[in-house]
Amino acid sequence: MKIVMLVYPGMTPLDLMGPLQAWSQIPEVNIQFVWKDLEPILTDTGLSIVPTHRFEDAYPAPDILFAPGGSQPAIDLMSDSEVIEFLKSRGASAKWVTSVCTGALLIGAAGLLEGYKATTHWAAKDFLPSLGAIVTEGRYVIDRNRATGGGVTAGIDFGLAMIAELVDETTAMAIQLGMEYSPKPPFAAGTPDEAPDEIVKLVLDKYAAGTS
Amino acid sequence: MKIVMLVYPGMTPLDLMGPLQAWSQIPEVNIQFVWKDLEPILTDTGLSIVPTHRFEDAYPAPDILFAPGGSQPAIDLMSDSEVIEFLKSRGASAKWVTSVCTGALLIGAAGLLEGYKATTHWAAKDFLPSLGAIVTEGRYVIDRNRATGGGVTAGIDFGLAMIAELVDETTAMAIQLGMEYSPKPPFAAGTPDEAPDEIVKLVLDKYAAGTS
Numbered sequence: 262m263k264i265v266m267l268v269y270p271g272m273t274p275l276d277l278m279g280p281l282q283a284w285s286q287i288p289e290v291n292i293q294f295v296w297k298d299l300e301p302i303l304t305d306t307g308l309s310i311v312p313t314h315r316f317e318d319a320y321p322a323p324d325i326l327f328a329p330g331g332s333q334p335a336i337d338l339m340s341d342s343e344v345i346e347f348l349k350s351r352g353a354s355a356k357w358v359t360s361v362c363t364g365a366l367l368i369g370a371a372g373l374l375e376g377y378k379a380t381t382h383w384a385a386k387d388f389l390p391s392l393g394a395i396v397t398e399g400r401y402v403i404d405r406n407r408a409t410g411g412g413v414t415a416g417i418d419f420g421l422a423m424i425a426e427l428v429d430e431t432t433a434m435a436i437q438l439g440m441e442y443s444p445k446p447p448f449a450a451g452t453p454d455e456a457p458d459e460i461v462k463l464v465l466d467k468y469a470a471g472t473s
Numbered sequence: 474m475k476i477v478m479l480v481y482p483g484m485t486p487l488d489l490m491g492p493l494q495a496w497s498q499i500p501e502v503n504i505q506f507v508w509k510d511l512e513p514i515l516t517d518t519g520l521s522i523v524p525t526h527r528f529e530d531a532y533p534a535p536d537i538l539f540a541p542g543g544s545q546p547a548i549d550l551m552s553d554s555e556v557i558e559f560l561k562s563r564g565a566s567a568k569w570v571t572s573v574c575t576g577a578l579l580i581g582a583a584g585l586l587e588g589y590k591a592t593t594h595w596a597a598k599d600f601l602p603s604l605g606a607i608v609t610e611g612r613y614v615i616d617r618n619r620a621t622g623g624g625v626t627a628g629i630d631f632g633l634a635m636i637a638e639l640v641d642e643t644t645a646m647a648i649q650l651g652m653e654y655s656p657k658p659p660f661a662a663g664t665p666d667e668a669p670d671e672i673v674k675l676v677l678d679k680y681a682a683g684t685s
Contacts, residue, residue, distance in 0.1 A: 274490055311520075441663055
């Protein structure tokens with residue numbers, strides 16, 4: 262199985278790490294981390310990661326094309342023609358076109374969500390209709406060969422669900438057990454519906470100020 | 474707040490990425506990724522990450538010392554005197570000594586769990602008593618200034634709980650909402666108790682064969 266994962270400066274690395282930790286355990290998998298060049302990339306956490314392949318060296322027809330999200334850097338990348346052309350090219354030949362969080366804005370900007378049901382980070386859903394996507398409820402949304410996860414940590418649920426689709430449920434469950442994925446969030450605060458109103462306001466104010 | 478996160482070849486990056494994505498949003502936080510040298514480190518997923526500081530340049534008295542887990546590479550590191558001496562040194566001065574997954578074996582090998590309640594990856598719990606730790610049930614375990622998370626994905630629960638301890642619950646909830654942490658695992662397979670028996674056997678056989 263051939264997987265191409267986009268990486269870029271300012272990205273949110275947990276968006277990628279959830280599915281990556283799961284997918285890297287698929288038997289005979291090959292994963293490329295692709296960007297314009299091979300210099301280390303500073304993510305939004307302060308940790309730098311290293312691309313393995315330039316755009317031109319990425320698998321021409323991967324089984325999975327994946328885009329992670331980010332805050333302002335993801336928005337900025339929507340108008341980066343080199344990135345969008347790359348996503349268009351591989352998106353046309355990939356078996357699956359996928360994203361987590363605001364990675365959906367990137368594949369959407371490449372026209373790859375036109376007419377597809379999709380999701381993204383809760384605070385970014387209003388962007389999707391202008392990209393031709395049909396905003397759909399769900400921790401992740403699968404519509405034909407498009408699979409989009411919600412914000413950040415949704416990538417773990419999305420990643421395991423994709424293994425069930427692409428390999429089988431036994432493999433997905435074994436990987437879930439290896440990752441000890443039996444979550445127990447300390448608070449009921451993971452969505453705007455669950456979180457207290459003052460917490461939602463706090464986070465929205467932070468996003469509005471561009472300091473997320 | 475000063476945080477020192479150990480990184481090493483073959484580590485499981487999601488162990489670190491869960492708490493990192495949460496902690497990196499704490500106001501005025503400074504996070505160091507420390508190893509023997511500053512060359513990129515290949516993790517068990519195929520993704521390389523870049524240390525920011527050598528052991529000798531790490532904060533002498535961090536607020537948090539953190540060790541992530543890994544499969545065989547974590548076991549091997551338990552007898553690496555340079556690593557263990559570093560953990561002993563910073564563990565003696567850190568306000569909090571913490572781990573996720575088999576990172577507990579590393580801080581344990583440095584004598585930092587002697588007489589403390591602790592947890593680790595479910596398949597590694599038998600190692601803890603020989604390190605003087607008291608194996609305790611829980612997605613994460615806090616005993617005085619020791620905080621240990623269970624396997625891999627437990628780092629997210631652990632990371633958010635630590636923010637509530639170190640900062641306040643409002644900040645923890647706001648970060649949880651930003652990370653959209655309202656998990657919905659696709660299967661009931663995240664612990665040996667939840668998973669079907671044949672899945673537990675499959676994973677234990679894989680660990681026994683050293684192919685995890």
